[in-house]
Amino acid sequence: MSRTSADQSLARLDRAFYRRDAARVARELLGQRLVHIRDGVRVAGTIVETEAYLGTNDKAAHSYNGRRTARTETMYADGGTVYVFLNYGIHHLFNVVVAHQEEPQAVLIRALEPTEGLAAIRARRPRARQARDLCSGPGKLGAALAIDLSHDGADLVTSASLFIERARQRPLPKRQIIVGPRIGVDYAGEWAAEPLRFHIAGNIHVSGRS
DNA sequence: CCTCTGATCTTCT
DNA sequence: GAAGATCAGAGGG
Numbered sequence: 615m616s617r618t619s620a621d622q623s624l625a626r627l628d629r630a631f632y633r634r635d636a637a638r639v640a641r642e643l644l645g646q647r648l649v650h651i652r653d654g655v656r657v658a659g660t661i662v663e664t665e666a667y668l669g670t671n672d673k674a675a676h677s678y679n680g681r682r683t684a685r686t687e688t689m690y691a692d693g694g695t696v697y698v699f700l701n702y703g704i705h706h707l708f709n710v711v712v713a714h715q716e717e718p719q720a721v722l723i724r725a726l727e728p729t730e731g732l733a734a735i736r737a738r739r740p741r742a743r744q745a746r747d748l749c750s751g752p753g754k755l756g757a758a759l760a761i762d763l764s765h766d767g768a769d770l771v772t773s774a775s776l777f778i779e780r781a782r783q784r785p786l787p788k789r790q791i792i793v794g795p796r797i798g799v800d801y802a803g804e805w806a807a808e809p810l811r812f813h814i815a816g817n818i819h820v821s822g823r824s
Numbered sequence: 825c826c827t828c829t830g831a832t833c834t835t836c837t
Numbered sequence: 838g839a840a841g842a843t844c845a846g847a848g849g850g
Binding site for chain 1: 841842843844
């Protein structure tokens with residue numbers, strides 16, 4: 615299958631998509647395609663699980679209480695910027711900065727259904743026994759796509775190697791989206807109006823038990 | 825099926 | 838010194 619660069623930029627999500635609130639972007643990223651090209655190898659997967667992190671009032675967000683450090687600086691960038699941080703000193707977690715500059719909101723991509731570059735993904739995830747183990751969690755996804763701190767600050771709208779393609783024109787219908795509490799942040803409490811984790815119903819690549 | 829734990833870096837106390 | 842937006846392996850039922 616051939617594909618021109620013009621086709622790719624047509625399919626890519628644009629700045630306006632990212633310049634909206636985190637819960638909405640998190641919901642609408644479901645079903646879209648995250649792509650990373652490295653050494654000429656294109657690896658991609660359908661986004662099946664996301665979480666929204668909301669600015670300075672969200673105790674679970676790195677930007678809580680206006681916190682601004684070398685690590686979290688990227689959260690204050692414009693919508694469409696990539697925010698990568700090292701979790702537990704081991705895992706690279708991939709986030710999309712959303713909303714506008716100086717308005718720290720982000721969407722954590724928690725799971726993908728791999729669709730392209732399966733050989734490369736398998737090589738980067740040697741301990742995965744089954745297909746559902748490849749990208750079913752934020753740390754696994756980071757390893758599978760070879761995401762590291764060098765990608766922090768990249769621009770999904772203009773980067774030649776890291777971007778999100780519009781795999782579907784319309785958001786998924788509501789009945790195919792499960793909404794629930796975020797994972798691993800119980801300390802933050804249920805403070806928002808609605809839960810902030812979103813995943814595609816019935817998809818085996820979603821993290822945790824189904 | 826489940827619970828426990830080590831790995832290893834940033835940030836805050 | 839401790840905890841964290843995690844994962845994988847070990848051990849028990």
